[in-house]
Amino acid sequence: MSDTVESVIVAIDGPSGTGKSSTSKAVAAKLGLSYLDTGAQYRAITWWMLSNGIDVDDAAAVADASGKPVILSGTDPSHPTITVDGVDASGPIRTQEVTSAVSAVSAVPEVRSRITELQRSIAASAPLGIVVEGRDIGTTVLPDADLKIFLTASAEARAARRAGELKGADVAATREALVRRDAADSSRKTSPLAKADDAVEVDTTDLTLQQVVECVVTLVDERRAGVQ
Numbered sequence: 158m159s160d161t162v163e164s165v166i167v168a169i170d171g172p173s174g175t176g177k178s179s180t181s182k183a184v185a186a187k188l189g190l191s192y193l194d195t196g197a198q199y200r201a202i203t204w205w206m207l208s209n210g211i212d213v214d215d216a217a218a219v220a221d222a223s224g225k226p227v228i229l230s231g232t233d234p235s236h237p238t239i240t241v242d243g244v245d246a247s248g249p250i251r252t253q254e255v256t257s258a259v260s261a262v263s264a265v266p267e268v269r270s271r272i273t274e275l276q277r278s279i280a281a282s283a284p285l286g287i288v289v290e291g292r293d294i295g296t297t298v299l300p301d302a303d304l305k306i307f308l309t310a311s312a313e314a315r316a317a318r319r320a321g322e323l324k325g326a327d328v329a330a331t332r333e334a335l336v337r338r339d340a341a342d343s344s345r346k347t348s349p350l351a352k353a354d355d356a357v358e359v360d361t362t363d364l365t366l367q368q369v370v371e372c373v374v375t376l377v378d379e380r381r382a383g384v385q
């Protein structure tokens with residue numbers, strides 16, 4: 158009998174604020190896997206467009222420029238990093254300006270094909286496996302993932318979580334902004350936010366983060382043991 162553990166690929170998708178990043182980082186850390194935040198990559202390319210004077214509502218201009226920035230993602234779950242042209246982008250990609258513009262940029266097919274290629278090559282080179290989180294990982298980026306999870310939560314719970322993070326933010330305005338972003342991400346033509354047919358749906362509304370992490374770790378263990 159061998160002691161080697163086979164590499165595993167876990168895809169975690171879902172709308173904004175459902176807990177994808179927190180869950181994915183914790184699961185990857187617990188299982189010794191790499192971690193990739195694909196939303197950070199779309200934010201990074203959006204930040205580059207804004208910084209370089211590209212009109213993000215001009216899809217042709219965004220498409221033309223989409224090959225220019227060099228985006229690098231560090232995949233250690235305890236210290237994920239992202240750089241654009243060698244510059245640390247982890248702070249700037251979280252600004253309101255980027256959050257408001259990212260859905261327009263991520264809807265451009267040339268942006269998606271470039272970032273998807275990057276994501277696949279990162280996943281293929283993860284030594285022990287990887288947890289990749291986003292909107293289209295199970296449907297488009299890694300359709301052969303060993304385990305696909307689709308996280309959901311009520312808009313109220315998600316808004317309360319986000320408003321708690323952005324101290325003093327108005328919950329109703331936060332709810333409206335995340336519902337608007339989800340609608341844009343779900344309705345774009347190219348690989349919209351969607352649950353893969355074979356994904357396990359986990360409603361996190363009434364679960365603590367720890368409960369969600371335990372649930373996903375159990376599902377990974379079951380897949381590794383060959384349980385369906």
Ligand SMILES: Nc1ncnc2c1ncn2[C@@H]1O[C@H](COP(=O)(O)OP(=O)(O)OP(=O)(O)O)[C@@H](O)[C@H]1O
Nearest residue numbers: 172173174175176177178179318322361364365366
């Ligand atoms: N099950 C949970 N219960 C309570 N709070 C949670 C839970 N999961 C995550 N959170 C909190 O909700 C907030 C949003 O979580 P997180 O950033 O992981 O979501 P996300 O799905 O990655 O969001 P986005 O797609 O917008 O990046 C964070 O403050 C996180 O600590």
Ligand SMILES: Nc1ccn([C@@H]2O[C@H](COP(=O)(O)O)[C@@H](O)[C@H]2O)c(=O)n1
Nearest residue numbers: 195196197199259260263291292293342
């Ligand atoms: N696989 C993905 C991941 C993200 N996006 C786009 O990026 C935005 C930001 O994502 P966060 O997870 O950081 O909130 C998101 O709203 C999508 O527009 C995507 O298209 N595909």
